[in-house]
Amino acid sequence: MGRYVLKRLLQLIPVLIGVMLLAFLLNEIAPGDPATLLAGGESATPEKIAQIRAELKLDDPFILRFGDYVKKLVTEGNIGVSYKTKQPVAAEVAHRFPQTFKMAAISAILASIIGIALGIISAIKQYSFLDNIIAMFSLLGVSMPVFWSSLLLILFFAINLKWLPSSGFSTWKHWILPCVVIGTSMAASIVRMTRSSMLEVIRQDYIRTARAKGQVERVVISKHALKNALIPVVTNIGMHFGVLLGGAVIIETIFVIPGIGKYITDAIRNRDYPVVQGSVLVLALANSFVNLGVDLLYAAIDPRIRTQYRNMGKMKKKKAALPLGGKAA
Amino acid sequence: MSTNENASFLEVKNLVIHYETDNGVVEAVNNISFKMNRGETLSLVGETGAGKTTTALGLLNLVPNPPGRIIAGEILLNGENLLKMSAHQMQKIRGSKITMIFQDPMTSLNPIETVGEQISEVIRLHNKVSRSEAAQMACDMLEKVGIPAERYGDYPHQFSGGMKQRVVIAIALACDPELLISDEPTSALDVTIQAQVLDTMRQLKKELKTSMLMITHDLGVVAETSDNVAVMYAGEIVEYGTLRQVFKDTRHPYTQALFDSLPDINKNVKRLIPIKGLTPDPSSLPNYCSFYDRCTKRMEECKKTDPAVVDVGDGHLVKCLLFASERSGHE
Ligand SMILES: Nc1ncnc2c1ncn2[C@@H]1O[C@H](COP(=O)(O)OP(=O)(O)OP(=O)(O)O)[C@@H](O)[C@H]1O
Ligand code: SF4
Ligand SMILES: [Mg+2]
Numbered sequence: 001m002g003r004y005v006l007k008r009l010l011q012l013i014p015v016l017i018g019v020m021l022l023a024f025l026l027n028e029i030a031p032g033d034p035a036t037l038l039a040g041g042e043s044a045t046p047e048k049i050a051q052i053r054a055e056l057k058l059d060d061p062f063i064l065r066f067g068d069y070v071k072k073l074v075t076e077g078n079i080g081v082s083y084k085t086k087q088p089v090a091a092e093v094a095h096r097f098p099q100t101f102k103m104a105a106i107s108a109i110l111a112s113i114i115g116i117a118l119g120i121i122s123a124i125k126q127y128s129f130l131d132n133i134i135a136m137f138s139l140l141g142v143s144m145p146v147f148w149s150s151l152l153l154i155l156f157f158a159i160n161l162k163w164l165p166s167s168g169f170s171t172w173k174h175w176i177l178p179c180v181v182i183g184t185s186m187a188a189s190i191v192r193m194t195r196s197s198m199l200e201v202i203r204q205d206y207i208r209t210a211r212a213k214g215q216v217e218r219v220v221i222s223k224h225a226l227k228n229a230l231i232p233v234v235t236n237i238g239m240h241f242g243v244l245l246g247g248a249v250i251i252e253t254i255f256v257i258p259g260i261g262k263y264i265t266d267a268i269r270n271r272d273y274p275v276v277q278g279s280v281l282v283l284a285l286a287n288s289f290v291n292l293g294v295d296l297l298y299a300a301i302d303p304r305i306r307t308q309y310r311n312m313g314k315m316k317k318k319k320a321a322l323p324l325g326g327k328a329a
Numbered sequence: 330m331s332t333n334e335n336a337s338f339l340e341v342k343n344l345v346i347h348y349e350t351d352n353g354v355v356e357a358v359n360n361i362s363f364k365m366n367r368g369e370t371l372s373l374v375g376e377t378g379a380g381k382t383t384t385a386l387g388l389l390n391l392v393p394n395p396p397g398r399i400i401a402g403e404i405l406l407n408g409e410n411l412l413k414m415s416a417h418q419m420q421k422i423r424g425s426k427i428t429m430i431f432q433d434p435m436t437s438l439n440p441i442e443t444v445g446e447q448i449s450e451v452i453r454l455h456n457k458v459s460r461s462e463a464a465q466m467a468c469d470m471l472e473k474v475g476i477p478a479e480r481y482g483d484y485p486h487q488f489s490g491g492m493k494q495r496v497v498i499a500i501a502l503a504c505d506p507e508l509l510i511s512d513e514p515t516s517a518l519d520v521t522i523q524a525q526v527l528d529t530m531r532q533l534k535k536e537l538k539t540s541m542l543m544i545t546h547d548l549g550v551v552a553e554t555s556d557n558v559a560v561m562y563a564g565e566i567v568e569y570g571t572l573r574q575v576f577k578d579t580r581h582p583y584t585q586a587l588f589d590s591l592p593d594i595n596k597n598v599k600r601l602i603p604i605k606g607l608t609p610d611p612s613s614l615p616n617y618c619s620f621y622d623r624c625t626k627r628m629e630e631c632k633k634t635d636p637a638v639v640d641v642g643d644g645h646l647v648k649c650l651l652f653a654s655e656r657s658g659h660e
Contacts, residue, residue: 203393205431206438206439206440208431209437209439210450212423213450213500214423214425214451215420224439227441228440301441302441303484303486304440307484307486
């Protein structure tokens with residue numbers, strides 16, 4: 001397994017180079033000119049614009065600029081300096097990314113617990129009243145726009161009841177509303193995923209085998225069905241989490257949280273290319289780690305994948321058979 | 330058919346099982362009755378869709394619900410009606426007194442638990458033993474079905490089909506069942522493995538003195554293993570008797586057709602070849618003899634009534650109007 005992880009980490013290098021190249025290219029072909037914007041828009045004099053272009057080395061050939069960027073990245077660990085603020089991108093990302101991460105992690109944990117629990121309930125009580133109620137709420141959860149639910153929650157909990165602050169990020173109370181908003185929509189999708197996956201697994205022959213052994217229903221569900229059903233759910237959660245790490249612009253704007261989402265959108269609007277490139281690089285890295293985490297979680301659940309990884313990592317050593325594996329019944 | 334009541338340890342009376350689907354009610358098992366004595370092997374034969382698996386699941390009260398439902402009947406094990414038992418009582422019977430080997434070994438094992446754990450789970454459920462004792466017993470079980478105990482910690486995907494079925498057999502036999510139901514345990518395996526697995530089962534069955542309900546398409550296996558034979562057609566038992574009665578003194582036109590469709594019972598081709606015509610749609614069964622459409626001996630009356638079960642001698646039961654006038658002892 002160690003070999004497998006190492007292999008995956010090495011694979012990161014070409015991936016990141018590819019991501020950088022793409023980000024560079026996209027900026028290249030995107031309409032708009034950073035120099036014009038920095039010089040003060042269309043009314044700026046051509047001399048001023050030309051001077052800024054020279055300062056930012058915008059007239060150098062693409063390859064030269066890309067090479068320069070990669071060199072600085074490798075030698076100094078420098079992922080760029082903002083055109084606009086002249087501040088290093090790394091410092092700004094280091095300040096903002098933890099906020100985004102915190103929000104994504106809390107929301108994802110919240111959503112997973114609630115989503116999986118409700119998903120199991122609606123699967124084992126299929127077509128019951130409870131199942132219908134849960135289905136209704138999850139439909140509401142996925143279809144309600146986040147800005148709308150945010151505003152409703154602020155109105156109710158922050159303005160009417162005055163229980164929670166409406167914006168900011170300094171105390172744990174500040175995190176409740178944004179995480180509830182994000183978590184709800186994520187939970188809604190996890191509920192659906194868990195339900196359908198559970199229903200699929202419950203029909204399997206090995207569940208019948210477990211029942212034929214005389215196993216009690218609670219254990220049939222928790223030990224035999226749930227673990228198998230979680231495999232696709234884990235993917236779903238990982239995907240959501242990866243997207244969340246890219247920032248939640250609307251939420252960040254409404255709750256005034258300095259996250260990575262708003263940073264990038266602002267940078268795109270301002271054609272602040274180094275900021276876009278640097279942030280994209282960091283996000284690509286973060287997403288790669290999430291993917292790796294999901295894959296390792298898979299392996300923890302599913303021995304078939306474990307075998308696959310072991311073969312991929314070309315491990316020769318055969319793991320000794322443990323006579324007492326498994327969880328408590 | 331109410332002779333010798335006390336002797337039979339399993340008695341199924343008028344069992345009716347339906348699947349209530351969106352496209353109508355599938356009458357999978359229609360009013361079947363049979364008895365088994367301790368240590369006996371009863372074979373249940375019949376074409377696909379006859380209701381064999383449903384009957385077996387009925388005995389364990391494991392008919393998938395929804396859509397399946399046991400509508401009526403009694404299943405008496407040592408005189409106690411299983412269908413009246415609480416969920417908890419039934420859980421104590423499943424896996425210890427009545428166990429089942431399923432049709433498809435590829436999907437019968439949990440893919441993410443070790444095979445050893447899957448065997449020792451059933452041992453722990455029905456015996457007061459510690460985890461390590463259960464593991465030891467599971468290892469013994471593995472050896473008994475011909476798998477080295479070192480493979481305890483392996484997962485199902487590391488096993489071949491035949492070995493998986495051996496694991497399933499180990500699970501089924503781990504708690505010395507009184508009744509072992511085996512649902513075409515070898516149909517998914519290739520021929521050489523089939524023989525080995527059957528041998529293992531037969532030997533263990535003898536060792537443990539278990540009664541067995543054997544569901545199979547393979548008349549060769551029936552001839553080799555069973556004491557009694559029940560022939561199922563469209564959810565009904567159309568002929569029942571000892572192996573000799575059914576094989577040498579075949580009465581029901583359907584059973585006869587089954588044998589006729591075999592090229593040669595002693596040759597290697599032992600699988601059933603479907604006989605002419607189709608089994609009736611189980612969601613709209615006729616109210617007369619369900620074999621009428623395919624029967625070569627059908628008569629006018631056959632379309633008028635549902636034939637009663639007749640004892641044509643020594644407990645040889647036939648559900649066919651041809652024998653309506655015969656009574657026990659006529660032969
Ligand atoms: N879950 C289900 N839902 C609806 N109908 C079902 C279900 N399971 C079985 N049936 C129907 O019940 C009838 C009996 O099926 P069963 O599986 O008992 O037949 P079988 O004799 O075991 O056949 P085979 O030899 O193919 O295993 C068939 O018509 C089948 O289509
Ligand atoms: S009752 Fe009539 S139709 Fe049915 S099997 Fe007997 S002879 Fe054939
Ligand atoms: Mg079947």
